[in-house]
Amino acid sequence: MTSVKTPADEAEARAIQDELRKSVVLDEAGPPPGRGLVAGVDVAYDDERDLVAAAAVVLDAATLEVVEEATAVGHVSFPYVPGLLAFRELPTVLAALESLTAAPGLVVCDGYGLAHPRGFGLACHLGVVTGLPSMGVAKNPFTFTYEEPGARRGDAAALVAADGAVVGRALRTQDGIKPVYVSVGHRISLDNACAHALALSPRFRIPESTRHADSLCRRALREAS
DNA sequence: GCGACAG
């Protein structure tokens, strides 16, 4: 039974990140793309009712067919603070993940991993607390910069932090469409994470894993009592 | 010091 402690304040949240960060494993290649099971996770909010709904969807990486779905609904326990997103999303996401029967070999998060102010984004946090290989695919460049990659699907460019460190990759998943921002979470290489992101996005900008999780958590939120 | 800033 994994869990994420809800910090009393932002200072405590940062301290937790700095501590857990030591457990991130970056020297594993991770599961090869195109086979095995991959889970996508996402959350949706209802601020009016103070609810958060999470979804975990397991896909067959070879066919991208849905193997299993799970959802969880909880109360929002932490405000949105850039850099502290994990404390807002993970408690409910973990509940959804734990109710799965299938055991995914990789979890794809909607957000960042290593590309983070303290090098410990959502995907790293999820990876460390579950022990599973994890990666992040974000829709916006956050505070990072990059040279515009080539226009073709598969073209990529380094995602760079203010201090010049390469923290991920801007990856074009569809010809002529805005790239997504891939970063490593836990127990996977950046090359492999990008290969997965590409394999999971045969038709749309966003990986199928995230698309399925997104629609499922919205539905779960609507149907929540 | 202020603002910007994954979802």
Add this chain to the structure above:
DNA sequence: ATCTTGTCGC
């Protein structure tokens, strides 16, 4: 994240 229908196009 969220406010939001129909509509244009492959």
